[in-house]
Amino acid sequence: MSRRLEFLDEAVEDIRLMRVRGAAAIARYAVEALRRLAGDAEAYNAEELFKLLDEASKKLLASRPTAVSLPNGVRFVMHKAKKMLESNPSLEDFRRGFKEAADEFIERSLKAVERIAEYGSRRIEDGDILMTHCNSSAVVEILKKAHMEGKSFKVFITETRPLYQGRITARQLGGEGIETYLIVDGAARYFMNDIDKVIVGADAVAVNGAVVNKIGTSMIALAAHEARTQFLVAAETFKFSPETIIGELIWIEERGSEEVLPSEEHKRIPLCRVRNPAFDVTPPEYIDAIITEEGVIPPEAAFHIMEQMFGNLTPDELASYKTVKPLEESE
Numbered sequence: 001m002s003r004r005l006e007f008l009d010e011a012v013e014d015i016r017l018m019r020v021r022g023a024a025a026i027a028r029y030a031v032e033a034l035r036r037l038a039g040d041a042e043a044y045n046a047e048e049l050f051k052l053l054d055e056a057s058k059k060l061l062a063s064r065p066t067a068v069s070l071p072n073g074v075r076f077v078m079h080k081a082k083k084m085l086e087s088n089p090s091l092e093d094f095r096r097g098f099k100e101a102a103d104e105f106i107e108r109s110l111k112a113v114e115r116i117a118e119y120g121s122r123r124i125e126d127g128d129i130l131m132t133h134c135n136s137s138a139v140v141e142i143l144k145k146a147h148m149e150g151k152s153f154k155v156f157i158t159e160t161r162p163l164y165q166g167r168i169t170a171r172q173l174g175g176e177g178i179e180t181y182l183i184v185d186g187a188a189r190y191f192m193n194d195i196d197k198v199i200v201g202a203d204a205v206a207v208n209g210a211v212v213n214k215i216g217t218s219m220i221a222l223a224a225h226e227a228r229t230q231f232l233v234a235a236e237t238f239k240f241s242p243e244t245i246i247g248e249l250i251w252i253e254e255r256g257s258e259e260v261l262p263s264e265e266h267k268r269i270p271l272c273r274v275r276n277p278a279f280d281v282t283p284p285e286y287i288d289a290i291i292t293e294e295g296v297i298p299p300e301a302a303f304h305i306m307e308q309m310f311g312n313l314t315p316d317e318l319a320s321y322k323t324v325k326p327l328e329e330s331e
C-alpha cells in the first residue's frame with residue numbers, strides 16, 4: 001500500500017473510531033486530509049490528481065454517516081476542484097487552488113462558530129440554569145462567551161452514554177470557571193423543571209427543521225417541551241442537509257455493541273442483543289430556535305437557509321459526495 005493511502009486510511013480510522021469527533025471537527029479534519037493529499041500526492045496532471053481526491057473523498061465519506069458537515073465540507077472543496085478542472089489548469093495551479101478552497105472551508109467553519117457564540121450568548125441571561133447534552137463545540141463556545149461577558153449561570157450536563165462526552169463538556173466548562181452539574185442521562189426529566197434553557201449542538205438539520213443530534217437529545221427535547229423549557233440548537237449552516245431537499249434521508253449511525261456492553265460480559269448474557277444508535281431525530285415542533293452564523297432562526301426556516309447555501313447546485317450535484325452506509329453496522 002502506498003504512503004498516500006496509508007495516511008488516508010489513518011484519517012478515516014481516526015474519524016470512524018472517534019479519535020476525532022464532533023460534527024464540525026470531523027468536517028475540518030476530512031477537508032484537511034484532502035488538502036494534505038492535494039499537496040503531497042504524485043500525479044501527472046490536474047485531472048489525475050482530481051481522481052485521487054475523488055477516491056479519497058469517498059473513503060472519508062464512508063467513515064461516519066450522520067454528521068452532514070462531513071459531506072458538505074467534502075462537497076465544498078470537490079465542487080471547486082471540478083470547476084477548476086474546466087479551465088485545464090496546470091498541476092501546480094490545481095494544487096494551489098485546491099489548498100485555497102480547503103483553507104476557505106476551514107476558515108468559514110471556524111468563523112461560523114465564532115459568530116454562533118456571539119448570537120447564542122445573547123440568549124443566555126444572568127442567573128440562568130441551563131442543560132446541555134453530549135459535547136458540542138458550538139455550545140461550549142456560546143457558554144464561554146456568555147461567561148466572558150460576565151453572566152453568571154450554571155449548566156447541567158448529561159453524561160451521554162455510551163461514550164461519556166458529557167465529561168468532556170464538564171472539563172471544558174470547568175476549565176473556564178463555569179459551574180456545572182454532571183447527571184446521568186436518565187435524570188434529565190427529573191431536573192427539567194429547574195432548567196431555564198436547554199442548548200444542544202447538531203450533527204444535521206433536515207429540510208423540515210428536524211435536528212439530528214446525539215442519541216437522547218429527542219427525549220430531553222420532549223421533557224423540555226412538557227416543562228415549557230426553551231430548547232435551543234446551535235448549528236452552523238453547513239450542518240444543514242441539502243440532500244433532504246431531494247428526498248434523501250439522513251443515515252443514523254449505529255455503532256458497535258461493545259460500546260454499551262463489553263463483549264466478555266455480553267457472552268455471559270443469553271439472548272441479549274445490543275442496539276447502539278449514535279443519534280436521534282428531534283422534530284421541529286420541540287425546537288424553539290436554531291442558532292446559526294446567519295442568525296437565530298425558527299426551525300421552519302431551514303429550507304430558506306438551504307436555498308441560500310445550495311440553491312445553485314443541480315439535483316445531481318446535491319446527490320454527489322453523500323455519506324454512505326457505514327463500514328460496520330452492529331446487528
Ligand code: RI2
Nearest residue numbers: 021022023024136137138201202214
Ligand atoms: P459540534 C457530536 O457527535 C454530538 O452529537 C454533538 O452534539 C455534535 O457532534 C455537534 O458537535 P459525536 O461526534 O460540531 O460525539 O458542535 O458523535 O462540535
